[in-house]
Each structure stands twice: as C-alpha cells, then as structure tokens.
Amino acid sequence: MKPEHDSIIDIRGLSFFRGDRAIFDDVNISIPRGKVTAIMGPSGTGKTTLLKLIGGQLRPERGQILLEGTDIPKLGRRELFEARERMGMLFQSGALFTDMTVFENVAFPLRVHTALPDDMIRDVVLMKLQAVGLRGARDLMPSELSGGMARRVALARAIALDPDIVMYDEPFTGQDPIAMGVLVNLIRRLNQALGHTSIIVSHDIKETLGIADYIYLLSDGRVIAQGSPEELADIDSEQVRQFMQGLPDGPVPFHFKAPDYHQDLLQEH
Amino acid sequence: MLDILQRLGHKALSRLAAIGRAGQLLLQSLVAAPQPLTMLPLVLKQIYFVGVLSLVIIVVSGGFIGMVLGLQGYTILVDYGSEQAVGQMVALSLVRELAPVVAALLFAGRAGSALTAEIGLMKATEQLASLEMIGVDPLRRIIAPRLWAGFICMPILAIIFAVVGIWGGSLVAVDWLGIYEGSFWANMQQSVDFYDDVVNGIIKAVCFGIVVTWIAVFEGYDCIPTSEGISQATTRTVVYSSLAVLGLDFILTALMFGEL
Numbered sequence: 001m002k003p004e005h006d007s008i009i010d011i012r013g014l015s016f017f018r019g020d021r022a023i024f025d026d027v028n029i030s031i032p033r034g035k036v037t038a039i040m041g042p043s044g045t046g047k048t049t050l051l052k053l054i055g056g057q058l059r060p061e062r063g064q065i066l067l068e069g070t071d072i073p074k075l076g077r078r079e080l081f082e083a084r085e086r087m088g089m090l091f092q093s094g095a096l097f098t099d100m101t102v103f104e105n106v107a108f109p110l111r112v113h114t115a116l117p118d119d120m121i122r123d124v125v126l127m128k129l130q131a132v133g134l135r136g137a138r139d140l141m142p143s144e145l146s147g148g149m150a151r152r153v154a155l156a157r158a159i160a161l162d163p164d165i166v167m168y169d170e171p172f173t174g175q176d177p178i179a180m181g182v183l184v185n186l187i188r189r190l191n192q193a194l195g196h197t198s199i200i201v202s203h204d205i206k207e208t209l210g211i212a213d214y215i216y217l218l219s220d221g222r223v224i225a226q227g228s229p230e231e232l233a234d235i236d237s238e239q240v241r242q243f244m245q246g247l248p249d250g251p252v253p254f255h256f257k258a259p260d261y262h263q264d265l266l267q268e269h
Numbered sequence: 270m271l272d273i274l275q276r277l278g279h280k281a282l283s284r285l286a287a288i289g290r291a292g293q294l295l296l297q298s299l300v301a302a303p304q305p306l307t308m309l310p311l312v313l314k315q316i317y318f319v320g321v322l323s324l325v326i327i328v329v330s331g332g333f334i335g336m337v338l339g340l341q342g343y344t345i346l347v348d349y350g351s352e353q354a355v356g357q358m359v360a361l362s363l364v365r366e367l368a369p370v371v372a373a374l375l376f377a378g379r380a381g382s383a384l385t386a387e388i389g390l391m392k393a394t395e396q397l398a399s400l401e402m403i404g405v406d407p408l409r410r411i412i413a414p415r416l417w418a419g420f421i422c423m424p425i426l427a428i429i430f431a432v433v434g435i436w437g438g439s440l441v442a443v444d445w446l447g448i449y450e451g452s453f454w455a456n457m458q459q460s461v462d463f464y465d466d467v468v469n470g471i472i473k474a475v476c477f478g479i480v481v482t483w484i485a486v487f488e489g490y491d492c493i494p495t496s497e498g499i500s501q502a503t504t505r506t507v508v509y510s511s512l513a514v515l516g517l518d519f520i521l522t523a524l525m526f527g528e529l
Contacts, residue, residue: 081405081406084404098396109404112307157403
C-alpha cells in the first residue's frame with residue numbers, strides 16, 4: 001500500500017508512549033515529496049505529537065523518522081536546528097512573537113538565518129505578506145489581529161525561508177467560514193507555487209479532503225487507513241466509517257462519501 | 270505505610286529531577302557557545318525590563334527602610350547617649366544585610382514573577398516551540414539574555430538600595446532629629462570597612478541575583494503551559510526565591526562574619 005512517488009519523510013516502526021499509554025505503536029508513514037499529505041484522526045490520537053516528532057521536539061521510544069535518509073531523533077542539538085531550517089511549521093495558535101510587529105515576525109527567520117541586507121529582507125517579507133494578503137497589516141502588533149489573520153501571518157513566517165516541508169497543525173480549527181476558505185486556498189496555492197511538501201494535521205474532514213493528495217487516518221496509535229481521498233472513500237471498514245461519522249464537527253452533519261444510508265443499513269455482511 | 274513511603278520517594282525523585290533540569294537549563298543557556306553580537310541588544314532590552322523598571326520600587330523601599338533605621342536607631346541609642354552612632358548602625362545594617370536581602374526579595378517579587386509569567390506565557394502560546402521550529406534555540410534567544418540581565422541588575426539594584434537607604438537615614442537622623450552631621454558621617458566612615466562590609470554585601474547581592482533569576486527563569490520554562498500552571502509557577506518563583514534568599518543569607522553571613 002505504499003505510495004509510489006518518492007518520499008521526503010519516511011517514518012518506520014515509530015512507537016511513542018506517554019506514561020504507559022501508547023500514542024503511536026509501530027506506525028509507518030511516508031510523506032510524498034511536493035504533495036499535500038493529510039494526517040487525520042479523532043482528537044487525542046497524537047496528530048500534533050507526530051508533527052513534534054518530525055520536528056525533533058520529541059523523541060520516539062522506537063523507530064526511525066528519516067528526512068531524506070537522515071534519522072531525525074539521532075541528530076545532535078546543532079544538526080537538529082540545521083534540519084529545522086528546512087521545515088516551516090504553522091502552529092495551531094499561530095504562535096506569533098507578541099513583542100514584534102507583523103513585519104518583524106515574518107522577518108525574524110530571515111534575520112537569524114540569512115545575512116541578507118535590510119532592503120532585501122524588506123522585499124522578501126513584503127512578498128510573503130502579499131502572498132497571504134496581509135501586506136497592509138505589516139505594522140500591526142499580533143494582539144491587533146483577528147485569529148484568521150494571525151494564522152495567515154504565521155503562515156507567511158513559516159514560508160519565509162522557503163522551506164522544503166511545511167507542517168500545518170490544525171489549520172482550520174476555530175476559523176470562520178471565510179477565513180477557512182481563504183486558508184484552504186492558500187495552502188493549496190502555496191503548495192503549487194512554491195513546490196514544497198505540505199503535511200496537514202486536521203480533523204476537519206471536508207476542508208482537508210478538498211486539498212489533500214494523500215491521507216493517513218490514525219486511530220489508537222495505528223494507521224487504520226491510507227490512500228487518496230477517492231481511495232479512502234471506498235475503504236469498507238467499520239473503524240474508518242465510525243471516525244467519519246462520529247466526529248463532533250459542529251451542528252452541520254458532514255457526510256463523507258459513503259453508500260446510501262438505507263442501503264448501507266440493510267446491506268448484509 | 271508503604272504507600273506514604275512510595276509517595277515520599279516519588280516526590281523526592283521528581284524534585285531531584287527538577288533540580289537536574291534546572292542545572293541543565295543553566296548550563297545549556299550560558300555555557301554553550303555565546304554569541305556576543307546577537308546577544309548584546311537582547312541583554313540590553315532585558316536589563317531595561319528587569320532592572321530599570323525595578324528602580325522605582327527599589328529606590329522608594331530603600332529610602333523608607335533607611336528612614337526607619339535612622340528613627341529606630343536613634344530612639345534606642347539616645348538612651349545610652351550615643352546617638353552619634355546612628356550613622357554607623359544605618360550603614361552597617363544596610364550594607365551588610367538589608368540592602369542585598371530586601372532588594373533581592375523585592376527583585377523576586379517585581380522582576381522574578383514577571384520573568385516567570387512572561388516565559389510561561391511564551392510556552393503556553395507555543396512561541397518557544399515555534400522558535401525551535403524556526404531553528405533558533407530558545408535557551409539562547411529567550412533564556413540566556415534574561416539570565417544575564419538578572420545577574421547584572423541585581424547587584425546594581427542592591428547598591429542603589431544601600432545608597433538611597435543611607436541617604437534616608439541621614440535625612441531622619443541629621444535633618445529631622447538634629448544629630449551633628451559631622452559625627453554622623455565620620456562614625457560611618459570609620460566603622461564601615463570597604464572589603465569586609467561593602468564587598469561582602471555585593472558578593473551577597475551577586476549570589477542572590479543568580480539564585481533569584483535562575484529560579485524565575487527555570488520556573489517559567491518548566492511550567493505546565495496552562496493558565497493555572499503559569500499562576501502556580503509564578504507563586505513558586507516568589508516563594509522559592511524568597512526562601513532561598515533568606516536561607517542563603519544565613520549561610521553567607523556565617524561564612525563572612527562567622528569568625529568575628
């Protein structure tokens with residue numbers, strides 16, 4: 001069931017425990033290069049933990065996390081920070097630096113990692129802010145931004161260094177429909193325009209299915225299903241259906257592609 | 270019984286682990302390859318927050334403590350007809366004990382709690398994690414400048430405290446109670462020794478500065494990143510650093526003045 005395209009991240013036999021509880025138990029995931037890969041699953045299945053493991057902020061008990069062949073958990077402090085320069089991460093809360101303006105927030109990675117002159121940094125920052133539609137908000141402080149705007153600024157900051165991999169932690173949670181639509185489009189457009197690899201962790205089914213090329217479904221520390229959105233719809237598994245239907249995703253019921261309800265009920269196994 | 274022992278052991282172990290983590294934090298943020306050029310502006314900014322903004326409370330408290338010392342000293346010493354010794358009393362008690370200790374307690378309340386809350390909030394809002402993901406070590410970017418700022422500011426604040434206190438003492442004793450100015454200052458000059466008193470007082474202030482800042486920064490960095498966790502960490506900063514200052518003061522005093 002492995003995807004055929006060449007992968008930028010290969011997770012092999014990953015196990016991670018919190019206390020006695022296994023968050024991941026022998027998980028294998030490979031992230032295809034240049035595509036949008038979604039990691040989905042109910043809350044509490046360690047989706048965010050997975051991103052932290054990839055970013056080297058946590059270390060697994062067992063298993064390998066290979067970034068183009070380098071095992072991330074085995075890296076020393078300095079090499080780890082070097083590897084992180086190739087990754088951008090969009091945190092759930094945005095995590096903007098509250099003591100800097102929007103402009104300085106986006107400029108921050110450039111200032112610490114490059115020796116670019118100030119006017120060039122200015123150009124790059126304005127280009128990134130233009131991409132997320134917030135060039136006009138450059139002088140605002142993070143406290144003056146709405147939640148959706150803050151997340152877009154954080155996105156601009158995450159792509160400031162043109163990373164190879166951009167990780168999105170629950171990008172759609174708590175967004176109004178307009179901001180949500182903007183973000184969905186942005187993630188897709190940026191992925192195409194900049195050619196980086198995107199990893200989205202989310203439980204917002206509809207939005208995620210709309211932009212993902214490949215999906216991993218996690219539950220109870222295991223991958224219970226994987227495939228393209230179309231393939232996933234065809235998987236006939238009790239667990240997968242239960243996740244799709246049992247999700248508290250607001251009052252509007254979302255129907256993942258499934259056979260007709262009545263037929264499904266009457267269907268014999 | 271076994272249960273109690275178990276819990277005690279568990280508590281002791283987690284305390285020990287916390288001390289270990291605190292040591293690790295100090296080592297990793299201070300020892301690992303300092304970069305003076307990027308560090309200097311960050312340290313200066315923190316000196317402003319930690320030191321300059323603490324000036325008001327230090328100057329006002331120092332003034333009042335000096336005035337109280339002058340008044341109390343006078344009422345006691347006047348019975349023995351030796352009220353000229355007020356200057357000596359005010360200066361010695363300030364320089365040796367009160368300036369470093371009280372300044373450190375105020376510093377823990379004013380700057381230490383602010384450091385803990387700030388770092389804790391940075392942790393709760395994932396700012397520290399996002400620094401890490403940008404490829405910047407938060408220990409060097411956030412923790413180290415605050416540690417240095419605290420180390421630098423605390424002794425200076427203690428010196429300011431002592432100076433203002435002595436001035437407050439003279440205000441009460443000389444200008445209000447009418448002790449002869451010459452004997453007030455001459456007595457002080459004669460009895461206060463630069464090495465035994467002033468330098469020892471500054472050594473104390475340096476030690477307290479290191480301990481208070483270290484506790485404050487560690488509690489913030491190690492806190493549980495929720496609003497409750499931050500409030501507990503802030504409380505712990507003030508309680509632990511106050512206790513540490515007072516306990517350490519006894520030890521230092523015994524070492525410095527014990528043989529007298």
